[in-house]
Amino acid sequence: xxxVVCVFRSSFSVPLKEKKLLDVKLGELPSWILMRDFTPxxxxxxxxxxxxxxxxxYVNVKKGGVAGISMVLAAYVVFNYFRCYKELKHERxxxxx
Amino acid sequence: xxxxxxxxxxxxxxxxxxxSPTRLIxxxxxxxxxxxxxxxxxxxxxxxxxxxxxxxLMLMSLILFIxxxxxxxxLPHSFTPTTQLSLNLxxxxxxxxxxxxxxxxxKTKASLAHFLPQGTPLPLIPMLIIIETISLFIQPMALAxxxxxxxxxxxxxxxxxxxxxxxxxxxxTITAMVTFTILVLLTILEFAVALIQAYVFxxxxxxxxxxxx
Numbered sequence: 548x549x550x551v552v553c554v555f556r557s558s559f560s561v562p563l564k565e566k567k568l569l570d571v572k573l574g575e576l577p578s579w580i581l582m583r584d585f586t587p588x589x590x591x592x593x594x595x596x597x598x599x600x601x602x603x604x605y606v607n608v609k610k611g612g613v614a615g616i617s618m619v620l621a622a623y624v625v626f627n628y629f630r631c632y633k634e635l636k637h638e639r640x641x642x643x644x
Numbered sequence: 645x646x647x648x649x650x651x652x653x654x655x656x657x658x659x660x661x662x663x664s665p666t667r668l669i670x671x672x673x674x675x676x677x678x679x680x681x682x683x684x685x686x687x688x689x690x691x692x693x694x695x696x697x698x699x700x701l702m703l704m705s706l707i708l709f710i711x712x713x714x715x716x717x718x719l720p721h722s723f724t725p726t727t728q729l730s731l732n733l734x735x736x737x738x739x740x741x742x743x744x745x746x747x748x749x750x751k752t753k754a755s756l757a758h759f760l761p762q763g764t765p766l767p768l769i770p771m772l773i774i775i776e777t778i779s780l781f782i783q784p785m786a787l788a789x790x791x792x793x794x795x796x797x798x799x800x801x802x803x804x805x806x807x808x809x810x811x812x813x814x815x816x817t818i819t820a821m822v823t824f825t826i827l828v829l830l831t832i833l834e835f836a837v838a839l840i841q842a843y844v845f846x847x848x849x850x851x852x853x854x855x856x857x
Contacts, residue, residue: 607671627721
């Protein structure tokens with residue numbers, strides 16, 4: 548996700564590989580996805596960028612609150628709920644399971 | 645089939661909760677964690693000499709891992725790795741063995757002398773050495789089983805009493821309120837137990853270390 552955005556948009560356009568997702572036109576989407584870096588290093592880079600994006604927005608601020616970690620914990624609870632859904636399905640309040 | 649990789653991710657999840665300090669004055673999360681770690685490490689390492697204090701990183705990461713894993717296990721539906729005996733044995737046996745081997749390497753006579761308390765009558769010596777050996781070898785087992793049993797028992801009680809509260813709600817609301825109060829108290833206890841178990845584990849490892857350095 549290189550954020551090379553040209554200043555002179557009118558004179559020449561940004562190559563497809565380096566566009567951000569919101570700048571990609573709908574017809575170009577499959578080729579954009581195929582051009583992404585799916586090597587382990589690329590995937591690790593994506594996780595790292597995502598982590599720092601969240602961290603710098605919600606935790607690494609001057610007066611951070613409890614919202615930063617509680618969103619992570621709520622997402623963790625939802626993730627575990629998805630994980631256990633198969634067993635929890637049988638504990639619903641239904642007349643016929 | 646999908647169980648093992650997800651368990652690995654869940655076991656590594658608590659590490660995300662502890663970002664590393666990058667600046668002199670950090671954000672609130674890191675500052676709170678730094679303060680707690682300094683408080684705990686000063687208290688825990690005060691009894692050790694120079695050699696024992698080289699274990700500071702190990703003991704602090706141990707208490708952070710066990711504490712955070714136990715506390716995250718109190719969230720609904722979550723999986724607690726420390727309920728698995730395999731993980732606790734994997735933590736206890738190497739740490740205990742490390743303290744014993746350190747003792748034997750550096751203070752061989754003193755380590756062997758631990759097997760015989762002072763002032764025992766002469767006829768009792770063989771039996772006492774056997775007893776001391778058994779108590780030495782039981783230390784890692786006790787460390788692991790103590791942690792497993794405490795956390796598992798706490799989770800089990802919460803499940804059962806929570807289920808009882810739900811079942812009683814249709815039968816008699818007042819009994820359900822009583823059971824719910826018990827559940828609230830139990831949850832407070834479990835928060836304490838989560839932290840205490842971490843502390844006890846680490847404290848005992850540090851005691852075994854103190855004996856052997």
